[in-house]
Structure formats: C-alpha cells, structure tokens
Amino acid sequence: MTTTAVTSAGIASEAPRSDFGRVLAQRERRFAAALLAPAFLALLATTTFPLLFLVYTSAFRMDLAMPFTNGFVGYENYQVLLSDERFWTSLLVSLVYTGSTVALQVIIGLALALLVMDLKRGQGWFRVIAILPVVLSPAVVGMIWRTFMLAPEFGIVDFLAINAGLGSKNWLGDPTLAMVSVIAIHTWQWTPFAFMVLLASLASLPEDIYEAARLDRASAWQRFRRITLPLLRPAIVMVIIMRTMVALTAFAAIFTVTAGGPGTATEILNLYAYRKSFTELSIGYGSALAVALLVVTIIISGILFAIRRAK
Amino acid sequence: MSGQGQVSFRNIVKMHGEFAALKGVNFDIKPGEFFALLGPSGSGKSTTLRILAGLDAPTAGRVLIDDKDVTSTNARDRDIAMVFQSYALYPHMTVAENIAFPLEMAKLPKAEITPAVKDAARKVKIDHLLDRKPGQLSGGQQQRCALARAIVRKARLFLLDEPLSNLDAKLRLETRAELKKLQRSLGVTAVYVTHDQEEAMTLADRMAVFMSGEIQQVGTPAEVFARPNSIDIAGFIGNPPMNLVPARYVDGDVIIAGHRLKTTATTRGERDVVVGLRPGALRMAVGGLGARVDLIEDLGDTAVLDLDCAGTMIRMRVADGNIPGEGDTISITARPQDIHLFDPATRMRL
Numbered sequence: 001m002t003t004t005a006v007t008s009a010g011i012a013s014e015a016p017r018s019d020f021g022r023v024l025a026q027r028e029r030r031f032a033a034a035l036l037a038p039a040f041l042a043l044l045a046t047t048t049f050p051l052l053f054l055v056y057t058s059a060f061r062m063d064l065a066m067p068f069t070n071g072f073v074g075y076e077n078y079q080v081l082l083s084d085e086r087f088w089t090s091l092l093v094s095l096v097y098t099g100s101t102v103a104l105q106v107i108i109g110l111a112l113a114l115l116v117m118d119l120k121r122g123q124g125w126f127r128v129i130a131i132l133p134v135v136l137s138p139a140v141v142g143m144i145w146r147t148f149m150l151a152p153e154f155g156i157v158d159f160l161a162i163n164a165g166l167g168s169k170n171w172l173g174d175p176t177l178a179m180v181s182v183i184a185i186h187t188w189q190w191t192p193f194a195f196m197v198l199l200a201s202l203a204s205l206p207e208d209i210y211e212a213a214r215l216d217r218a219s220a221w222q223r224f225r226r227i228t229l230p231l232l233r234p235a236i237v238m239v240i241i242m243r244t245m246v247a248l249t250a251f252a253a254i255f256t257v258t259a260g261g262p263g264t265a266t267e268i269l270n271l272y273a274y275r276k277s278f279t280e281l282s283i284g285y286g287s288a289l290a291v292a293l294l295v296v297t298i299i300i301s302g303i304l305f306a307i308r309r310a311k
Numbered sequence: 312m313s314g315q316g317q318v319s320f321r322n323i324v325k326m327h328g329e330f331a332a333l334k335g336v337n338f339d340i341k342p343g344e345f346f347a348l349l350g351p352s353g354s355g356k357s358t359t360l361r362i363l364a365g366l367d368a369p370t371a372g373r374v375l376i377d378d379k380d381v382t383s384t385n386a387r388d389r390d391i392a393m394v395f396q397s398y399a400l401y402p403h404m405t406v407a408e409n410i411a412f413p414l415e416m417a418k419l420p421k422a423e424i425t426p427a428v429k430d431a432a433r434k435v436k437i438d439h440l441l442d443r444k445p446g447q448l449s450g451g452q453q454q455r456c457a458l459a460r461a462i463v464r465k466a467r468l469f470l471l472d473e474p475l476s477n478l479d480a481k482l483r484l485e486t487r488a489e490l491k492k493l494q495r496s497l498g499v500t501a502v503y504v505t506h507d508q509e510e511a512m513t514l515a516d517r518m519a520v521f522m523s524g525e526i527q528q529v530g531t532p533a534e535v536f537a538r539p540n541s542i543d544i545a546g547f548i549g550n551p552p553m554n555l556v557p558a559r560y561v562d563g564d565v566i567i568a569g570h571r572l573k574t575t576a577t578t579r580g581e582r583d584v585v586v587g588l589r590p591g592a593l594r595m596a597v598g599g600l601g602a603r604v605d606l607i608e609d610l611g612d613t614a615v616l617d618l619d620c621a622g623t624m625i626r627m628r629v630a631d632g633n634i635p636g637e638g639d640t641i642s643i644t645a646r647p648q649d650i651h652l653f654d655p656a657t658r659m660r661l
Contacts, residue, residue: 212393218416
C-alpha cells in the first residue's frame with residue numbers, strides 16, 4: 001500500500017511538469033515554424049521550384065524554332081549531350097577557366113595580403129582601392145575591358161603591348177588570347193575579394209607565435225610554410241570554395257566581352273547552355289546542359305568540402 | 312652550440328616616439344644565474360627582455376652576450392630560448408610538434424629529435440600529452456609545453472616573460488618551485504621578468520628592480536629587501552610593503568607623531584626625512600608610539616594590523632596569539648637597525 005502511494009505520488013508530481021514542458025516546447029516549435037515559413041516558402045518558389053522545373057524541362061524536346069517536334073523524350077537529351085563534342089569542349093573551357101582564375105586569385109590575393117600586412121601606413125587606402133573592382137557589376141567590368149583595355153591600338157593593354165615591342169594583338173579575336181583575356185578580367189575583378197578575406201585572416205593571427213618562431217630560428221620562408229600557411233588554410237579553402245562556385249557559373253563578364261567567341265574559344269558550359277536555350281531556342285536541350293552544369297558544380301563543391309573537412 | 316650565457320647591457324635606451332621606455336639601462340648577468348627583472352607594469356622590464364631576445368632593437372646602447380656585441384644580431388642567431396607570457400604555442404601543431412619545432416629548424420636529424428622531445432616533455436611532466444593540440448590543454452599544461460619547447464634546444468640563455476601570471480594561485484606556487492629546480496638542474500642562465508615581488512624574491516639569485524624606465528637597484532633578493540635603495544623600491548618590495556612615514560630627523564633620532572625613535576644614523580643636524588618601517592619589524596612595547604588598531608586582517612599564522620598613529624596609517628605584522636582587538640590602543644616601537652631613512656626630495660636612501 002505504502003509503496004504504491006509513494007510511486008503514484010511521485011508520478012503525480014512529475015507528470016504535470018513534464019506535460020507543461022512538452023506543451024511549451026510544442027508551442028515554441030510552432031512559433032519557430034511560423035517565423036521560418038515566409039523565408040522558406042520564398043526559397044522554395046525561387047530556387048527549388050525552378051530547379052525541379054529545369055530538370056522536368058530537360059526531359060522534353062522543346063524547340064521554339066520547330067514547335068511541331070516538341071514532346072516528351074525522356075533522357076534522350078542527355079544521350080545527345082554525352083556525344084555532343086561542343087558540350088565536352090565547353091566543359092573543358094569551364095574547368096580551365098575556373099581552375100586558372102581561382103588559382104590566380106588565391107596566389108595573387110595571398111601575395112598582396114602578405115605585402116599589405118607589412119605596410120606600416122596606407123593599409124586603409126589599399127583596402128578601399130582594392131574593393132573597387134568587386135563592387136562593379138561584371139557586365140560593366142566586361143565593357144570596361146573590351147573598350148578601354150583591350151581595344152586594338154587604343155586600349156591600354158594593347159597600347160602597352162605595342163610600346164613593349166610586342167606589336168598590336170587581336171586580344172579578343174585570337175582564340176588563345178581571348179581565353180587569356182577573359183581569365184585576366186575575372187582575376188582582376190575578384191582577386192580583391194581573396195585579398196581582403198586573406199588579409200583579415202592574416203591580421204587575426206597572433207603576433208607572438210611569429211616572435212616565438214623567430215627565436216626558434218625559423219627563417220622567413222619557414223615561418224610562412226610552417227606557420228602562416230597552415231593557419232590560413234581554413235580561409236584559403238573557404239576562398240577556393242566560394243570563388244569556384246562563382247567561376248563555374250560566370251556569365252556576364254564573358255558574355256559582354258566575347259559572348260563565348262571567337263567561335264567557341266571562351267564558351268564555358270554556362271554560356272553554351274544560354275546560347276542553346278535563348279539563341280538557338282532549343283529550351284529542352286539547353287535545360288539538360290544546365291542540369292549537367294549543376295551536377296558538375298555539386299560534384300566539385302562536394303570534393304572541396306571534403307578537403308575542407310579533412311585535416 | 313651552447314655558450315656560457317653571460318649578459319651585459321650597456322646604456323640601453325629605448326624610445327617610443329617621445330616616450331622613453333628605457334633611460335639608459337646597465338646590468339650584468341653571470342653565467343648560470345637566475346636573474347629577475349622586477350618592476351611594476353610599464354617600468355621597462357619586458358622591453359629589456361625583448362631587447363635581449365632581439366625582438367626589439369634599442370634606440371641606443373649595446374647588448375653583449377658572452378662578450379660579443381649582439382646589438383644588431385638577428386633574434387634567430389642569438390641562441391636564445393624564450394617562454395612567452397601568452398605561451399605562444401603553435402596552435403596547429405601537436406605538443407610533440409611544438410617541442411620539436413626548434414630542433415627541426417636547427418636541421419637536427421629525425422632520429423635525434425624524437426628522443427629529445429620525449430626527454431624535454433618528461434622533464435616538465437607532459438610526456439602523456441604529446442599528441443594533443445594546444446587548444447586541448449589546460450593553462451598549466453600549455454605553460455609546460457612552452458617550457459619544454461624552450462628547454463629542448465639547450466640554448467645558452469633562457470628568457471621567461473611572466474610565465475606564471477596566467478596560472479591560478481596554487482599552480483603558480485607549485486610551478487614556481489619546479490621552475491627553480493629545473494633551472495638548477497639544467498645549469499642554464501635564466502632571465503625572468505615579473506611584476507610579482509614574491510616570485511622574484513623566491514626564484515632569483517639576483518634581481519634588477521625597474522622603476523619608470525630605469526634600474527634603481529641590482530642585488531640579491533635579501534639585499535634588496537634589507538636595504539632598499541629608494542622610496543619606490545621600499546614601497547614595492549615586501550608583502551605588505553614597507554610603511555613610509557614622513558618624519559623629522561634630529562641628531563640621530565626621528566620624530567614620528569611626536570614620538571622619538573633611535574636610529575643607527577649619527578649625523579648631527581635637523582631635516583625632513585621619510586622613515587621606512589617593515590610591518591614585520593614593528594614590535595609592541597611599553598612606552599612606544601601610541602596607535603589605535605583600525606582593522607585586523609587575519610592570515611592564519613600571522614595577522615596584519617592597520618594602525619592609526621595620530622592620523623598616520625601604519626601596517627604591522629604580528630604573530631598569531633599576540634593579536635589585540637579592533638579599537639584597542641597599543642604602543643609600538645622598532646629597533647634602530649630596522650629604521651630606514653629616505654630623502655623626501657631625491658626619494659633615495661640616506
């Protein structure tokens with residue numbers, strides 16, 4: 001009798017409290033969901049739905065020039081894509097463009113950051129000047145380069161090339177030079193981003209471990225290799241990830257400068273998908289190309305994030 | 312590779328713009344000595360250590376190590392090991408990698424590095440933590456790791472910049488004793504910066520007391536304690552520090568609050584002085600200076616009394632079992648040899 005009384009009393013005193021807690025938690029969850037809902041719905045409508053619609057479209061033949069051939073084709077677009085030489089070329093151009101611009105941004109950005117860290121004065125000015133290209137629209141940057149910098153005879157770059165004895169070059173007409181040019185333009189615009197992230201990261205490194213390293217007889221190069229670089233690693237990997245995403249999907253700067261040309265020399269996958277969809281009006285196949293770009297981006301970012309997690 | 316570790320500072324001046332951090336510092340450290348640089352914050356002791364390490368350059372003067380002028384020698388070429396106040400461990404390396412770093416920089420073969428790292432870690436009792444990163448260590452363990460990194464190299468000079476200040480009180484006492492034993496067993500010259508006079512007193516063979524950019528006294532802890540050179544040092548050394556009371560000197564006696572005390576001085580004449588009285592040197596005696604007990608701080612085995620002698624505050628240390636009550640009036644005196652006299656104008660010892 002006594003034992004039962006004690007246990008039931010224990011339960012009785014316990015039960016309302018946990019009930020109360022559960023109700024409270026439930027209410028909070030509901031409130032949290034209500035707060036989350038608008039942003040969540042907006043995201044669904046602007047990203048998830050278009051993505052799904054893209055995948056859906058890629059299963060159709062949707063040719064605005066020849067509407068009578070339209071209809072469901074399953075994965076035929078992807079079969080065509082795999083044997084489409086222009087697809088593979090544009091994928092290669094995308095990878096070269098992304099790899100070289102990201103590598104250049106990190107190397108030049110890091111070198112600039114190390115240089116500016118050692119400046120006793122003028123760091124602030126340097127930062128202000130450095131941010132200017134970043135705040136420009138890529139389309140504007142493309143126009144500036146096409147007209148002011150690369151125009152034959154009158155562009156600054158060509159003017160310098162002539163004066164350096166290299167002679168006037170057709171910067172945007174020669175396939176190799178056009179590729180070099182679009183890589184240079186992207187690097188010019190976005191290196192300041194890498195520079196600023198790495199500078200902030202450098203500035204946060206403690207001074208005293210460098211003093212300890214000096215007393216431990218590390219040379220400047222050893223201090224950089226053994227201390228600076230490992231400590232900057234998270235920032236460098238983050239810059240690589242962010243810049244890779246953007247470079248893979250670059251569009252405006254190339255579009256305004258070369259529009260993918262000459263021929264297909266600077267036609268990255270993104271541009272090919274655009275040309276296919278909106279110039280040749282083959283929406284279904286264009287969608288398949290865009291999905292392919294999405295898959296490539298996901299694979300590359302997956303690899304990068306795996307590197308980031310690894311030691 | 313390891314030399315003697317003899318250090319000389321010759322007229323070292325360090326200016327920060329208009330501000331003189333060091334105003335002509337001179338001292339000599341003998342090989343194998345445990346030498347403390349003691350002073351309140353901002354007195355120039357850390358600057359002195361950084362100049363010795365080669366991390367800062369002096370504005371004027373010369374630094375000699377083992378009779379060689381190293382004033383313009385690079386920090387990495389001075390053969391000096393240092394423990395930083397912040398420990399300055401390399402956060403991305405394990406304890407073992409941290410300790411091995413100076414050896415790797417010296418291009419020692421790997422076969423020699425591993426046993427040397429283990430040996431250094433064992434000496435400071437962190438050989439079970441070799442695989443941890445600094446972020447996974449407690450403050451005391453980090454401090455030991457920094458110590459191990461400094462001793463592993465067997466440098467000729469061992470610099471310590473307030474190494475105990477970030478430890479809790481109990482650990483500080485333990486580490487203090489171990490540090491002294493470690494330095495003795497290694498036989499290395501150690502230069503130790505601290506603002507804690509008790510640390511300097513207990514650890515150092517000799518010490519230099521810094522006051523606003525100058526060394527005011529160099530000597531053994533006992534010497535500095537027994538005969539402080541200036542009012543500033545007298546007020547800095549000892550816990551609680553020396554009582555400093557304005558008084559009148561008349562023919563070998565001093566008059567404090569109307570009461571006459573004998574001193575060891577024999578000069579005739581009359582002048583204003585500052586009298587220094589160690590709290591522990593004061594005695595209760597009939598017919599002495601009358602004082603009212605304002606406050607008692609009981610420390611267990613001793614107690615510190617705050618006394619009011621006709622408006623002058625005097626602190627006195629008494630043994631347990633001899634403690635008067637608060638509000639009591641007692642009579643105190645001091646032996647002539649325990650009375651220190653200072654010039655109020657120059658603030659120096661008379």
